[in-house]
Amino acid sequence: MSLLGASRTAARFVNSKNAACLLIASRNASSSTNLKDVLADLIPKEQTRIKNFKQQYGKTSIGQITIDMVYGGMRGMKGLVYETSVLDPDEGIRFRGYSIPECQQMLPKAPSGEEPLPEGLFWLLATGQIPTQEQVSWVSKEWAKRAALPSHVVTMLDNFPNNLHPMSQFSAAITALNSESSFARAYAEGVNKAKYWEFIYEDSMDLIAKLPCVAAKIYRNLYREGSSIGAIDSNLDWSYNFTNMLGYTEPQFTELMRMYLTIHSDHEGGNVSAHTSHLVGSALSDPYLSFSAAMNGLAGPLHGLANQEVLVWLTHLQKELGGEVSDEKLRDYIWNTLKSGRVVPGYGHAVLRKTDPRYTCQREFALKHLPNDPMFKLVSQLYKIVPDVLLEQGKAKNPWPNVDAHSGVLLQYYGMTEMNYYTVLFGVSRALGVLSQMIWSRALGFPLERPKSMSTEGLMTLVGAKSG
Template sequence: MALFFRINSRRCLELQKLSSGVGIRSLSDASVDLKKIIADKIPKEQERIKAFRKSHGSKKVGDITVDMMYGGMRGIKGLVWEPSVLDPEEGIRFRGLSIPECQKLLPKATNGTEPLPEGLFWLLLTGDVPKDAQVKAISEEWASRSALPVHVTKALNNFPKTLHPMSQFSAAITILNSESEFVKAYSSGVHKSKYWETTYEDTMNLIAKLPVVAATIYRNIYNDGKGIGSVDAGKDWSFNFSTMLGYDDPDFIELMRLYLTIHADHEGGNVSAHTTHLVGSALSDPYLSFAAGMNGLAGPLHGLANQEVLVWLQKLRGEIGDNPSDEELKNFIWKTLKSGQVVPGYGHAVLRKTDPRYTCQREFALKHLPDDSLFKLVSQVYKVVPPILLETGKVKNPWPNVDAHSGALLQHYGMKEMNYYTVLFGVSRALGVLANLIWARALGLPIERPKSLSTDQLIKSINV
């Protein structure tokens, strides 16, 4: 028995040492120099991973089935993603923190109640909960880096209004790569151990510029190209984005702070995250990598989902009105399902409970717009849909995801242009995928190259 305890004590000590890196949340130190903080963490994290791989590199972490291969690799554990982890029961955790914990712990604007996205970015990069001064420093730095090159502004202003907002967004990000510090350093022969430094600089520049790009697109398409104003160096990222869009309602600005925080990351397997990582693994710069991710986000099965929800709700209202009875709503839902369609906004590839991102948006609505007719309808759908989906016997997760609610909130504050919603999603998603890209370069992760098989090879391998 004594031997058993000695062995297990050594194993516990080993695991404690391996888990003592950046992935474990702690309070941030007082420095406002984010790049230096990351530089201090990188050698420790490199050693932690090196030790872990040396001890456990040959161990299996899962089995792959034929259904997984044909089913979009769903459920295959094959990626390392540092900023967040998605648990089927708990939902998303950012460096170990749940969304309610982020809402409680991350710094807020003066008189604000929702977390600032700058604070989440600090957390995603460092694993530490930042102090107010550190978040303020990020806001100021992003404001100072926000100006667009003349050729990008010119391109944006020359795009036809008929070009989809996401196409404009992706194109502008792509041509911003003319400013890439990573490309300059790589061309000059910088050592690979320094790749992360210019990836960091590109990331900071790109995130700073995204609200200006996105607001210019919005103004050009929906406001006859009227000026977007200027970035206020004394205000936060979300405030500046909101006012450049033309919205100065304090509640809308708070909604943007919440929206840009909760949409920032959802581990590495979703299309936009995985695509950014995949393209970045070829040492494409952050601009090209993120633009590729945005092309994935533009797909109707990913970033357009909240738009699909609103289209369905509009059809519902057109057929049974704004105040249907539960029975009328049930009949409409069964009609939707029997026609071979799904109820958009319900279900998730990983989650097996109500998405915490849905819950925090619902709480925001209960606080700020409890009598909004569309919110009331969304709430009624939330009550009626899950039991029906369970009754079909075909649905593993009958609960709503983030997209079931976000569009209703934007509609309430006057942003009716559904085609634009995915751009908002894209601005937010930069925080998570680019934070991970910095760590991918810091850890020297290689180009991604999984092995593929033909159906004939696969059948042969199974029959052997």
């Protein structure tokens, strides 16, 4: 069966401008519930497809690099292959060609649940196929089976001081889990390159399984007096076990977490955390080391800290203006923020030129479950006012809200008020995207990433400019 003509569904995305991501099989092309078996079938076909493509088009130019791009953090450069998701400026993120609303509709859900299970998204990211309920259940049970933490990691987490940031603890624990790496052991024993992906797969599955335990342990130690996270229940899904370990038993919070872990999973390959894992992994560092490096990038204020900054800004706004506030007063507050040289956090995006679909699905969740929450009502009011003010100011390329404008409000509503911890949740989710990509990076034999750097003097010489 042809990879690109296997079904009408696959053909629709091949013809779409968003089909640059890997389309390796039709929807539900495999009935196997074992993800590794499905990948073992797909990988040789994709290796052949890319080999043929490179032979025919390998010398074709795909863009122009400008001096501004070099100084601007390589923004906009087409410089790496990342299969699992593509970010379109007008449509937002697509996971293997599927939009967020399509994923919400098509991915399997928990019994009586309405939000997609992250296990299903991981299957989609890894294979390009919408999984069946049985395949998702297999992933849930597989992750439950692999979830136990080694004792030395538990001891290390228990010995961390309370003033060590949750993200520092998270990153350190992931690095220490490197002791469990199947890939590191196999590489030391001289495993054939063709089998690299199999050991990366095993490490990725183990790491994703263990992340909720690590994250919950950090949360309990810092905010719940070191109480036990309890045991994994193999009959529950990944998110359900995670919220239980955190100590949250409200079913709606579990539904929120399923949605949160799904929509934060991937945002193509150029963002700091995804690119970092891709770069470090290209050195054949195992998934634990690569993902730990990615989490150090995610911890930066310009990446994963944004939802916390939004909540801080909203809280200050509420304190200064009081409860319900008129549109006019809110507009004045926004203008004062901008005139003082600050930004309105949660608005604008480096790539998107519309309202972030991840914001929209969170807004829809809030409209359904917490329509009268004062903080949500404030967020909705800002959604009505801020874009017009930013357009009037004339500086913002994108005046619309991004994912961070909403997520902290939802977490706070259900009682998770510890803002320093929010990026850890983001990190648990991001593993789904970057680790599914890492499996394919090793399967396709992507080389060591080594771009050429230049000095300012060298750039001036290159373009014929006079130094000084």
